Amino acid sequence: MVSGFVGLTALVTGGASxxxxxxxARLREEGARVAVFDINPEGVRADLALAVDISDDDAxxxxxxxxxxxxxxxxxxxxxxxVGARGDISANDDAEWARVLDINVVGIAxxxxxxLPYLHASHFASVVNVxxxxxxxxxxxxxxxxxxxxxxxxxxxxxxxxYVRLGIRINAVAPxxxxxxxxxxxxxxxxxxxxxxxxLESRQPHGRLVTAEEIADAVAYLAGPRASSTTGITLAVDxxxxxLRLAAV
Ligand code: NAD
Numbered sequence: 352m353v354s355g356f357v358g359l360t361a362l363v364t365g366g367a368s369x370x371x372x373x374x375x376a377r378l379r380e381e382g383a384r385v386a387v388f389d390i391n392p393e394g395v396r397a398d399l400a401l402a403v404d405i406s407d408d409d410a411x412x413x414x415x416x417x418x419x420x421x422x423x424x425x426x427x428x429x430x431x432x433x434v435g436a437r438g439d440i441s442a443n444d445d446a447e448w449a450r451v452l453d454i455n456v457v458g459i460a461x462x463x464x465x466x467l468p469y470l471h472a473s474h475f476a477s478v479v480n481v482x483x484x485x486x487x488x489x490x491x492x493x494x495x496x497x498x499x500x501x502x503x504x505x506x507x508x509x510x511x512x513x514y515v516r517l518g519i520r521i522n523a524v525a526p527x528x529x530x531x532x533x534x535x536x537x538x539x540x541x542x543x544x545x546x547x548x549x550x551l552e553s554r555q556p557h558g559r560l561v562t563a564e565e566i567a568d569a570v571a572y573l574a575g576p577r578a579s580s581t582t583g584i585t586l587a588v589d590x591x592x593x594x595l596r597l598a599a600v
Contacts, residue, residue, distance in 0.1 A: 355381065355382075355575050355576040355577065356378055356381040356382040356383035356427075356571075356575060357381075357382035357383075358382070359382070359383045359384075359426040359427060359475060360383065360384045360385075360386070360418075360422040360423075360424060360425050360426050360427070361378050361383045361384070361385045361386070361425075361426065361427035361428070361429065361574070362385070362386045362387070362388065362415075362418055362425055362427070362428050362429070362462075362466065363375050363378070363385060363386070363387050363388075363397075363429040363431055364387075364388045364389070364403075364405055364429065364430055364431050364432035364458070364462055365388075365389055365405075365431040365432030365433065366385070366387030366388070366389055366392075366395060366397060366400075366429075366431065367387060367389035367391055367392050367393070367394070367395045367400070368389075368391075368531065368532050368533075369529070369531030369532050369533055369563050370431055370481060370526065370529060370531055370563045370566050370567065370570075371387070371389070371429070371431040371432065372395070372396075372563070373562075373563035373564050373566065373567035374429050374431060374566075374567045374570050374571070375387060375395070375396065375397050376396065376567070377564070377567040377568065377570070377571045378427070378429075378571060378574070379396075379397070379398070381571060381575070383426075383427065384398045384422055385397045385398055385399075386398060386399040386400070386401065386418045386421070386422065387399070387400045387401065388401055388403035388405060388411070388414055388432070388462070389401075389402070389403070389432065390402065390403075390404045390432075398421075398422075399417070399418060399421050399422075401414045401417060401418075405432050405454060405458035405461060405462055406450075406453045406454050406457070406458055406461075408461055411461050411462055411465050412465050415462075415465040415466060415469075419469050424469045424472055424473060425466055425469035425470060425473065426470070426473040426475050426476055426477070427475075427476075427477055427478075427479075427574045427575075428462065428463060428466045428470065428477075428478045428479075429478075429479045429481070429570055429574065430458070430459040430462055430463065430478065430479070430480045430481065431481040431570075432454065432458060433454060433455045433458075433481065433483075433499075433500075434450075434451055434454050434455065435496050435533065435537070436451045436493070436494075436495040436496045436499075437492055437493065437496075438492055438493075438494065438495070439491075439492060439494050440494045440495075442492075442494070442495075443494075443495050447495070448495055451495050451496070451499055452495075452498070452499050452502070455496075455499035455500065455502075455503065456499050456502040456503060456506060459480055459503060459506060460506065463478060463510065466478075467514075467519075470514075470517075470519050471517055471518075471519065474518075475576065476517075476518060476519040476520070477519065477520040477521070477522070477573070477574050477575075477578075478510070478519065478520070478521040478522070479521075479522055479523065479524060479570045479573045479574050480503050480506070480507045480521070480522070480523045480524075481503075481523070481524055481526070481566075481570070482500045482503040482504050482507070482523045482524065482525045482526075482585065483496070483497075483500040483503075483525055483526060484525055484526065484527045484528070484587070484589045484592055484593055485497040485500045485501075486500035486501040486503065486504050486525060487501070487504075487525070487593055488592065488593065500525075503523060504523055504525070504585055507521055507522065507523040507583070507585070508583050511582045511583035512583065515582055515583075520573075520578070520579075520581065520582040521582055521583065522573040522578070522581060522582060522583065522584050522585070522586065523584070523585040523586070524566060524569045524570055524573065524585070524586050524587075524588055525585050525586070525587045525588070525589065525593065526561055526566045526588045526589060527555050527560075527561045527587075527588065527589025527590055527592045527593075528551045528554075528555065528560050528561065528589075529560055529561040529562065529563055529565075529566060530560040530561070530562055530563065531563050534551070534560065538551075548560075554592065555589060555590035555591070555592045556590050556591035556592060556595045556597055557590030557591060558590070559590065561588055561589060561590060565588055566588050569586050569588045572586075573586060
């Protein structure tokens, strides 16, 4: 399938695995040239794969220069890279709070500010930030992760307001629990009673995990020309978990 992404260039952070890899595949199918920043870019199927840790500002700047040199600019940025954290507020020390917030929240600001000159110069500029159902659902034993994803939603709206007049659209997706290597790792950690596959499936009203491809479809919609008047929104991809209150009838 080739559609409205022909001639556009994209950068996907965390594009080596799971949701990011599905986004890379989808944007390339639709005609975009796609670069990836990932701490572990082995085996990435992209036009340019760079070993960049989004918590390292020098590496981000150098990587962005490489992308711009190779593609002649940048039109679309997907801030997808993120890390998890378990437990209540006491489970992680200050260093771990700083590390997770630095990747999940500051990482988005860091990569986006490096991309801004190129996005500003693009005739079609958009950013999609990957948040999570954890931003709003009040999930138990996910305090730090939920705080970080809540911040992603606030940051996305603030960025959308700051750059709308520059022609840069900024939106967020909020996935429910998705079938990715991340969740595979969680499911293999038998010491966490919250994490059982059947429990994760049944807490989503449509009764299953979300697929990485479904999230990639939402990202591609928001990133692409079909959403050209949409900015500042959060699109839930969670089988109804955020919006539906199912009562027994
Ligand atoms: P994943 O672990 O399969 O992939 C994450 C990728 O990000 C990996 O390739 C990893 O190497 C990369 N990465 C991690 N830290 C990085 C850093 N500092 N710099 C650069 N790259 C880094 O995870 P996933 O499930 O595909 O999750 C992707 C995003 O989706 C994350 O932001 C996550 O919070 C979010 N999300 C996931 C789920 C889910 O259930 N899987 C649900 C909601 C939101």
